[in-house]
Amino acid sequence: MGKCTFKGGVHPYDGKELSKDVPIKELFPEGDMVYPLSQHIGAPAVPVVAKGDRVLAGQLIAEAGGFISANIHSSVSGTVKAIEPRTLATGGKCNSIIIENDGQYEEVEYVPKKLEELSRDEIRERVKAAGVVGMGGAGFPTNVKLTPKNPESIDYIIVNGAECEPYLTSDYRRMLEESDKIVQGLKVALSLFDHAHGIIGIEDNKPEAIAVMQKAVENESNMEVKVLKTKYPQGGERSLIYATTGRSINSSMLPADAGCIVHNIDTIFSIYMAVIEGKPLTKRIVTVTGDGVKNPGNFYVWLGMSYRQLLEAAGGVVGEPEKYISGGPMMGFAMYSLDVPVVKGSSSLLVMKEDIVSKVETSACIRCGRCGEGCPSHLLPAKLAGFAARNNEAGFLKFDGMECVECGSCSFVCPAKRPLTQQIKSMRRTIMANRRKK
Numbered sequence: 001m002g003k004c005t006f007k008g009g010v011h012p013y014d015g016k017e018l019s020k021d022v023p024i025k026e027l028f029p030e031g032d033m034v035y036p037l038s039q040h041i042g043a044p045a046v047p048v049v050a051k052g053d054r055v056l057a058g059q060l061i062a063e064a065g066g067f068i069s070a071n072i073h074s075s076v077s078g079t080v081k082a083i084e085p086r087t088l089a090t091g092g093k094c095n096s097i098i099i100e101n102d103g104q105y106e107e108v109e110y111v112p113k114k115l116e117e118l119s120r121d122e123i124r125e126r127v128k129a130a131g132v133v134g135m136g137g138a139g140f141p142t143n144v145k146l147t148p149k150n151p152e153s154i155d156y157i158i159v160n161g162a163e164c165e166p167y168l169t170s171d172y173r174r175m176l177e178e179s180d181k182i183v184q185g186l187k188v189a190l191s192l193f194d195h196a197h198g199i200i201g202i203e204d205n206k207p208e209a210i211a212v213m214q215k216a217v218e219n220e221s222n223m224e225v226k227v228l229k230t231k232y233p234q235g236g237e238r239s240l241i242y243a244t245t246g247r248s249i250n251s252s253m254l255p256a257d258a259g260c261i262v263h264n265i266d267t268i269f270s271i272y273m274a275v276i277e278g279k280p281l282t283k284r285i286v287t288v289t290g291d292g293v294k295n296p297g298n299f300y301v302w303l304g305m306s307y308r309q310l311l312e313a314a315g316g317v318v319g320e321p322e323k324y325i326s327g328g329p330m331m332g333f334a335m336y337s338l339d340v341p342v343v344k345g346s347s348s349l350l351v352m353k354e355d356i357v358s359k360v361e362t363s364a365c366i367r368c369g370r371c372g373e374g375c376p377s378h379l380l381p382a383k384l385a386g387f388a389a390r391n392n393e394a395g396f397l398k399f400d401g402m403e404c405v406e407c408g409s410c411s412f413v414c415p416a417k418r419p420l421t422q423q424i425k426s427m428r429r430t431i432m433a434n435r436r437k438k
């Protein structure tokens with residue numbers, strides 16, 4: 001079978017051997033649970049509970065604050081203790097609902113349904129009610145993604161099983177352990193479109209997952225597994241669309257403009273849970289890994305519990321780790337506190353004995369061109385970083401700086417260790433903020 005790929009990309013050490021063979025373990029949270037009202041792109045959710053209210057697991061505690069927004073549910077039973085700003089893994093603060101967990105895990109009554117019983121509107125409504133958002137980190141409300149302007153033009157629903165970020169193994173474990181629910185989630189998504197075809201894209205460094213998923217789709221006439229070449233950022237939306245369909249999109253287009261909708265593995269699983277089992281999004285898989293963790297593994301986590309408890313469940317740290325990262329090493333962000341909640345977009349806690357990045361010394365650009373060769377968006381990162389350093393917006397725009405997907409490949413390959421991604425990212429933020437002001 002030919003392997004699908006894209007132009008550019010890099011090959012970082014993947015570190016997946018640390019946790020890939022550790023089955024998913026469910027964790028029961030203790031103590032207070034924290035539910036930030038912004039766990040998605042768009043307007044914050046609006047609380048529908050007040051201090052002192054008793055809530056059940058699965059109960060709606062905050063409802064979508066706009067069209068681009070998402071509902072939030074309690075993952076435990078207990079009492080609302082406060083609604084106040086709390087620190088997030090990113091370091092910022094966000095108004096949050098705090099629930100004192102009573103340890104009973106009393107749940108609301110869920111209403112399961114068969115796919116055949118539901119109209120398309122009812123399916124979208126169940127996805128919306130369950131608060132499902134893109135769980136790869138983007139946090140875009142899934143019901144909005146499943147409601148494109150021209151539904152008849154959707155040709156492909158692509159499930160992102162690439163998991164190209166080094167160290168992360170949660171999608172891999174989900175594919176091995178719950179392939180049937182992934183297929184059912186994809187079936188639900190496909191049922192919303194007249195002629196869409198399902199593609200599950202998996203990198204070729206995961207042969208077991210490829211075999212399991214191929215078996216799971218063997219009787220599905222409108223689904224297939226596509227084997228992707230292992231290369232970072234193969235799971236980036238644009239790279240994945242190109243690799244699996246040959247179609248290209250840019251920053252001014254949505255995947256739907258190219259007839260595609262992309263969902264990550266956990267999101268498609270959550271679509272199944274919402275529509276068929278009637279359960280809201282209150283749990284996700286998080287990989288806890290790195291050479292600074294005693295027992296790396298994959299955990300099924302109640303949203304709202306703290307990263308500290310997650311780390312304890314993995315046996316705690318080895319020595320005195322220098323770096324904690326939420327997400328993967330390429331696109332994740334450094335954490336300065338573990339007393340922050342796991343949210344819908346939390347994929348991993350990576351603990352590293354050594355903070356290599358802060359120790360590298362930057363030197364002058366030697367014009368080797370490696371950053372351009374590795375860029376999946378075919379940009380000239382050295383040039384763009386130069387414009388960013390001089391705050392030259394016109395030059396940055398002329399050389400398509402807004403097409404950067406902030407994947408980190410250019411910084412990774414640069415022999416002079418120049419902070420290319422950081423500079424480009426910061427210029428992009430400034431331009432986007434200026435555009436919003438106008």
Ligand code: SF4
Pocket residue numbers: 371374375376377378379380381403404405406407408409410411420421424
């Ligand atoms: S961070 Fe941006 S400029 Fe650098 S390689 Fe990725 S897409 Fe290209």
Ligand code: SF4
Pocket residue numbers: 364365366367368369370371372381382413414415416417418420
């Ligand atoms: S990879 Fe680094 S040294 Fe090479 S051209 Fe790009 S910025 Fe310069």
